[in-house]
Amino acid sequence: MSKKVRHEEHEEHADESWLLPYSDLMTLLVALFLVMYAMSATDAKKFEEMSQAFSSVLNGGSGVLDQKAATPTESQMDLGKGTKMDSVVADNSGEAEIAKLRQQEQADLEKLKKQFDQYIKNNGLTDLLSTKLNQSQLMITISDNALFASGQAIVKDDSRQLAKSISTMLQQFPDYDVLVQGHTDNVPIANTNYSSNWDLSVDRALHFMKILLLNSNLNPRKFSPIGYGEYHPIADNSTATGRSKNRRVEVSIIRKYQASTEFTGIVPSTK
Structure with a gap:
């Protein structure tokens, strides 16, 4: 009699193959929620970048960690604009341009000074006229004897040519802005035309400026007359020689790009 072989019953295992599509579905749901959040919290450009990143991961492309060198996006490149470094570059460029303009201005004023000096020398006016170039202006100083009769502001006929040559x-x-300045000594005025040295100095500056502006090539907007009276002396008023030096008219060509804050009495025009 054959002996029956007893087979042990094996426990049945549940089919777990459904876990794979389930996990894919969950991944897609997470991606969907992240994309929806990105759409509500970020701008369109960042949304596009995030969408590309998810697409790369889900489609088996290279992820962020696989990239050896990321190419900066347009938004990232824009971050560099308007920064402190950008301002420094702009400031340096502006300073270089101003330095160039100041250098050209220096050359122009030196050229003009040489012309004035040559005119003074050629006409034997070294005792009556002088020039000075400093950090704020080119100044032509004219003795009152070269322009006016004593106590008067009308330019002498034989001196009008001097004003025309200067113009x-x-x-x-x-x-360039031009400042015409009248000065006197400290001796009180003693005639019926003027009540003070203030009046005389202003009138002298005004009359001389008017002759300069007979030249139609000059812009009146650039010219200003001013009288200082006796209050800006350049010599000692206690001597006749000093008083003679103080009686003068100064024509100042004002620098546009001053290298110092030296007071000139006029603010350069922007017109």
């Missing part, structure tokens, strides 16, 4: 040289650089 001709000034027209080479018409964009």
